[in-house]
Each structure stands twice: as structure tokens, then as C-alpha cells.
Amino acid sequence: MSDYIDCHYARTRADPSQRPFLDGTIAAGTVVIGGGLAGLTVALELARAGHPVVLLEGRRIGWGASGRNGGFCGPGYALGYDGMARIAGPETARELITLSREGVEYVAGNLASFGMKVDPARRGHISARRVPARAELARYRDKMAAIGIELRVQSVEETRALLKSRLYYESVREPTLFAMQPLDYALAMAREIERLGGKVFENTPALSTGRFGASHLVATPRGKVSAHHLVVCTGGYTGRLVPALRRAMLPIATYAMASEPNDALLDEAIATPLCISDDRRAGDYYRRTSDGRLIWGGRITARTRDPNDLAALLRRDMMEVYPQLGALKIECAWSGLMAYARHYMPQVGRLQEGLWYCTAFGGHGLNTTAAAGRLIAAAIAEGDDRYHLFAPFGLAWNGGPFGPAAAQLTYWRMQLQDWWAERGVAQKMTGTASN
Numbered sequence: 001m002s003d004y005i006d007c008h009y010a011r012t013r014a015d016p017s018q019r020p021f022l023d024g025t026i027a028a029g030t031v032v033i034g035g036g037l038a039g040l041t042v043a044l045e046l047a048r049a050g051h052p053v054v055l056l057e058g059r060r061i062g063w064g065a066s067g068r069n070g071g072f073c074g075p076g077y078a079l080g081y082d083g084m085a086r087i088a089g090p091e092t093a094r095e096l097i098t099l100s101r102e103g104v105e106y107v108a109g110n111l112a113s114f115g116m117k118v119d120p121a122r123r124g125h126i127s128a129r130r131v132p133a134r135a136e137l138a139r140y141r142d143k144m145a146a147i148g149i150e151l152r153v154q155s156v157e158e159t160r161a162l163l164k165s166r167l168y169y170e171s172v173r174e175p176t177l178f179a180m181q182p183l184d185y186a187l188a189m190a191r192e193i194e195r196l197g198g199k200v201f202e203n204t205p206a207l208s209t210g211r212f213g214a215s216h217l218v219a220t221p222r223g224k225v226s227a228h229h230l231v232v233c234t235g236g237y238t239g240r241l242v243p244a245l246r247r248a249m250l251p252i253a254t255y256a257m258a259s260e261p262n263d264a265l266l267d268e269a270i271a272t273p274l275c276i277s278d279d280r281r282a283g284d285y286y287r288r289t290s291d292g293r294l295i296w297g298g299r300i301t302a303r304t305r306d307p308n309d310l311a312a313l314l315r316r317d318m319m320e321v322y323p324q325l326g327a328l329k330i331e332c333a334w335s336g337l338m339a340y341a342r343h344y345m346p347q348v349g350r351l352q353e354g355l356w357y358c359t360a361f362g363g364h365g366l367n368t369t370a371a372a373g374r375l376i377a378a379a380i381a382e383g384d385d386r387y388h389l390f391a392p393f394g395l396a397w398n399g400g401p402f403g404p405a406a407a408q409l410t411y412w413r414m415q416l417q418d419w420w421a422e423r424g425v426a427q428k429m430t431g432t433a434s435n
């Protein structure tokens with residue numbers, strides 16, 4: 001039997017209950033494979049529509065990326081607006097942005113209905129620059145305003161009053177993003193699916209899939225499910241169950257850690273309850289929790305094996321930004337896998353009659369699993385065709401054996417670009433100081 005990895009959310013989860021594994025043969029309208037936020041959203045929306053649904057999770061509900069992420073739920077996708085517009089055209093890109101914002105409010109609404117209401121005083125996100133960028137940020141703010149995203153540029157002084165680091169310059173503030181305990185949310189969704197009559201199985205990996213007439217059949221170690229629809233939501237843990245999906249994604253690892261509770265020390269560094277990140281491609285992101293901890297995340301790599309001392313690695317990143325946090329004790333550090341498509345956008349669609357996929361949300365999955373999961377459920381329950389919005393992105397080949405190396409090289413190139421830009425600023429500052 002699988003259990004959760006040791007991470008802050010598993011340690012603090014409110015619901016310790018365990019679900020049964022599937023033992024026997026059952027029939028359903030839809031079988032969903034994968035109990036992360038994508039699969040749970042599809043299953044919850046189907047259950048809400050009165051559609052008979054079964055969800056199979058190979059390990060525990062929220063065991064994958066969904067139960068061990070940074071907890072930031074904000075609008076957008078891993079690919080920015082310009083990239084989306086280039087591939088799908090500006091109109092589709094705008095519709096997708098609207099969908100991603102609806103995803104944020106959908107999660108906030110679910111949390112409220114589960115008794116986990118988001119505190120309005122903790123809503124908002126600060127994206128800080130590690131190089132001066134006032135004019136560039138003002139242009140960016142105006143451009144985002146045109147597509148309905150409201151941002152405010154904060155000066156260096158304003159930024160450093162909140163984030164007491166000499167590394168930061170200007171920042172932009174977005175008002176709708178919020179943080180949550182993602183594993184508690186996943187578990188609450190599973191309870192709600194069950195309350196509405198759906199069935200949720202843990203420790204039940206789907207081993208193979210096949211067809212019997214119009215039905216899809218899924219075999220598990222001790223059982224079978226037959227259903228008219230099969231939805232694959234296996235994220236960064238996608239195996240060879242449906243080869244076309246495995247060929248189209250790369251598992252990418254990323255890391256996070258949680259500190260001891262220590263508000264007094266954190267006050268010396270971070271004077272805001274909002275979520276914070278820097279704007280580098282794989283930059284730092286962090287937030288103070290309501291129980292006095294710091295959750296800090298960062299780094300991405302195509303190497304899926306954990307480095308030896310993950311906590312020390314992330315602590316070094318934290319200390320570079322906030323040397324005043326030297327005495328902060330780290331309670332645990334962990335990693336997780338995200339699924340990335342080459343185009344960075346989610347893969348959402350239909351492979352053949354009744355066979356759906358809803359995966360590859362990258363590092364921006366908390367709102368997008370909600371947005372896409374709702375579309376797939378609406379397609380199954382009502383014949384809604386809005387999932388076609390994701391069609392321009394498709395199941396592009398992941399590069400096969402060269403995919404991970406190419407992804408790693410891209411990350412290193414971006415790191416080098418960031419380092420070069422910051423080094424330029426540091427040299428200018430030294431020059432100014434010695435003049």
C-alpha cells in the first residue's frame with residue numbers, strides 16, 4: 001500500500017482517512033484515471049451533473065503534484081499570453097486567459113463550499129524583479145490591462161518595504177491569486193464526489209485499457225471497470241498506459257520546502273501575507289502560512305532523481321535573497337513531477353470515441369486543472385465543445401530520448417540569461433558605488 005511522501009501538506013492534512021482499492025468488476029458512465037486535481041475536477045463536475053463516475057488513483061488522492069505543490073492558485077498558464085497568441089491567435093488566447101481566471105474563481109468557490117474559505121486579506125501576488133525594470137513593467141501592465149488582467153506596478157521602495165531584500169527592484173501586484181493547502185483541497189473534492197454518489201478508489205493503478213464494443217475497459221490489479229468514457233489525468237506520473245500521451249509529455253521535477261513556525265524571524269524579511277515570486281523562468285516562489293511557516297519553492301530539472309540534500313539546496317536559494325533568515329529551521333523538503341508538453345500548454349482533448357485526456361499542466365496547474373477539468377466534464381455530460389480551445393496545442397512529440405536533455409539545456413540557458421542580467425546590474429551598482 002502506498003502512502004504520501006513526507007511533505008508539509010501530508011503532515012498537516014485535516015483528513016487522515018483512506019479509501020478502498022477496487023476489488024471486483026464495476027460499470028460506470030465514466031472512469032477517470034488519476035486522483036490529482038485534474039482527475040478530481042473532472043469527476044466532481046460529472047458527479048455534480050448526476051453522471052455515474054468512478055475515479056482510480058494508483059496511490060493516494062493528491063499523492064502526485066496536486067498534493068505537494070506551492071499552493072499558489074492564480075490566473076494564467078505555464079505559457080504566457082504572447083506564446084498562446086502566436087500559436088492559437090489572439091482571440092483564442094484571450095478566451096483561454098478568461099478560462100484560466102474562471103478556474104481561479106472555481107477553486108475559490110469550491111474551497112468556500114468545503115468550509116475552507118480564502119481569506120480576502122491574503123489574496124494577491126507580488127512578482128518581484130531581480131533587475132531594474134520600471135518602464136518594461138509599465139508596458140507589461142498596460143498590455144495585460146488590454147486582456148482584462150489588472151496589475152499594479154510597485155516601485156523599488158514599495159517592493160523593498162514588503163520584501164526586505166537587496167536583490168529586488170520593482171514588482172507587479174496581481175489581486176486575485178491566493179494560496180491554499182492543496183492536499184486538503186484534493187481530499188475535500190474526493191469526499192464531495194463520494195457524497196454525490198461517485199466512487200473513488202486509492203491504491204488502484206490502471207494497468208491496461210481496452211475496448212469492448214462501445215465501452216472502454218480498464219484493468220486494475222484486483223478488478224475491472226467498464227465505462228462509456230475514459231479520461232486520463234495522470235500528469236507528470238503518466239506511464240505507458242496510453243502510449244500517445246507518454247510520447248507527448250516530459251516529466252519535469254521541481255522542489256519545495258517548509259520551515260518551522262517563526263513569525264518573529266519572518267517579520268524581518270517578508271512583511272506581507274501575499275504570495276511572492278520572482279520573474280525568472282524557474283525562479284523562487286514563496287509565502288508565509290497562517291500558522292507562521294514559510295513555504296519556499298523553486299528550481300526545475302529534467303533529472304527526476306532527487307538531489308542528495310534538497311533542503312540545503314533550497315535553503316541556499318532562500319539565504320541568497322534573505323540572509324537575515326539564517327536561523328530559520330527547515331522542517332521538510334520534497335520534490336514532485338510536473339508534466340510539460342513541448343509547447344508548455346495543457347493537453348486537453350479527445351483521442352478517440354470516448355477516450356479523453358486532461359493533462360500536462362506544468363507548473364501552473366492549480367487553476368488550469370480546474371478550467372480544463374470542467375471543460376472535459378461538460379463535453380462528456382452535455383456535449384459541450386469548448387474543449388476545442390486547447391486544440392491548437394495538441395500532442396506534440398516530446399523529443400523521445402533527446403527530450404529530457406533538450407529541456408535541461410533550455411533551463412540552463414534561461415538560468416544563464418538570468419544570471420547574466422543580474423550580474424550586469426551588480427556590476428553597475430558596484431561601479432556607481434565606487435564613483
Ligand SMILES: Cc1cc2nc3c(=O)[nH]c(=O)nc-3n(C[C@H](O)[C@H](O)[C@H](O)COP(=O)(O)OP(=O)(O)OC[C@H]3O[C@@H](n4cnc5c(N)ncnc54)[C@H](O)[C@@H]3O)c2cc1C
Nearest residue numbers: 034036037038058064065066069070072206235336365366
Ligand atoms: C513542488 C511543486 C510545486 C508546484 N507549485 C505550484 C503552484 O504553486 N501553483 C500551481 O498552479 N501549480 C504548481 N505546481 C504544478 C501543479 O501542482 C500541477 O500542475 C498539478 O497539480 C497537476 O495536476 P494533475 O492532476 O494533472 O497531476 P497530479 O497531481 O500529478 O496527479 C496525477 C495522478 O495520477 C496518478 N496516476 C498516474 N498513473 C496512474 C495509473 N496508471 N493509474 C492510476 N493512477 C495513476 C498519480 O499517482 C497521481 O496521483 C507545482 C508542482 C510541484 C511538483
